[in-house]
Amino acid sequence: MTISLTRIDPAAERDALVSFMTANAFPFHVNARPTAEQVEELIAAGAYRDEDNDSYWIEHETHGRIGFFRYEDLTDMAPLFDLRLAESARGLGLAADILRVATDRIFRLMPEVNRFEGQTREDNVPMRRVFERCGWVQEAYYREGWPVDGAEPLASVAYSILRRDWQSGTATPISWEIPASS
Ligand SMILES: CC(C)(COP(=O)(O)OP(=O)(O)OC[C@H]1O[C@@H](n2cnc3c(N)ncnc32)[C@H](O)[C@@H]1OP(=O)(O)O)[C@@H](O)C(=O)NCCC(=O)NCCS
Incomplete structure (x- = not known):
């Protein structure tokens, strides 16, 4: 695998964290x-x-340190994540492998986690393509759910992958039908 994740010690690596977060938009x-x-x-x-x-x-094996990944809501049964590539590493087709590595890691290390979730803005086409490429299923579209500085709010879109889909390599579809009342 060309991608690996190296745990950050935020106190010891304060300068590197500040530098990465402020050097990229x-x-x-x-x-x-x-x-x-x-x-x-x-x-x-x-x-x-x-x-x-x-x-x-x-x-990355050849590109070196290319970005930042954070697992969030780890005390929840359905953690989320934040993925940020350096500007120089975007558009190279690297993110799908990163998401696969991060997904493998959380399902292997946290047996109690059954869902892994991600949210992004509706116009973040690259991230949405990455979710699709990795077999994640879109579960929600929160209209006007994403505040935008100086502009109208946009939608927030939510995706997830289930542990059983990760295990089997499938994507369980969603039924939007309201069940008939019994
Ligand atoms: C979002 C992000 C992780 C995507 O990673 P990436 O490695 O740059 O994405 P890729 O190069 O694999 O591109 C993914 C897909 O989007 C397409 N794409 C890339 N830029 C695009 C653009 N500006 N418009 C339309 N499609 C685009 C690619 O062609 C590719 O499509 P494919 O799957 O059909 O081949 C990365 O760009 C990034 O870190 N952005 C800034 C932070 C961010 O927005 N993070 C998401 C938070 S959840």
């Missing part, structure tokens, strides 16, 4: 350009590592 995140002060506040608040959050550098 994240146009589909609510805060597209975090400041150094904001990242430092997040580190101090445990947003990169506490009982709910665990963060990793994404390392």
Whole structure:
């Protein structure tokens, strides 16, 4: 596998975290350009590592350190994630392998987790394509659910993968039918 995840120690790697988060723009995140002060506040608040959050550098065999991955809501049965590639590593077709590695990891290490979830903005086409390529199923479309600075809110879209689908390599479809009353 060309992708590996290296656990981040936020206190010891404070400068590297601040540098990564401020050197790249994240146009589909609510805060597209975090400041150094904001990242430092997040580190101090445990947003990169506490009982709910665990963060990793994404390392690529030839490209080196290409991004950041955080598991979120780890005390929940259905954790979420945040995936951020460096601008220089975007558009190279790397994200699907990253999501597969991160999915394998959480289902292997946390037997109690049955669903792994992700949310993104409706116009984040690359991320939505990656979800589809990895067999994740779109479960929700939250209209006007994503605030946008200085513009109208956009929709938030939610995807997930079930442990049993990960095991079998299938994607259980959703039935939107209302069951007939008995
Ligand atoms: C979103 C992100 C993780 C996607 O990773 P990536 O490695 O750049 O994506 P890929 O190069 O694999 O592209 C994925 C797909 O989107 C398509 N795509 C890429 N840029 C596109 C664009 N601007 N418009 C339309 N399609 C695009 C690619 O052709 C590819 O399609 P395919 O699956 O049919 O081949 C990465 O761009 C990123 O880190 N962005 C900033 C942070 C972010 O938005 N994270 C998501 C938070 S959940």
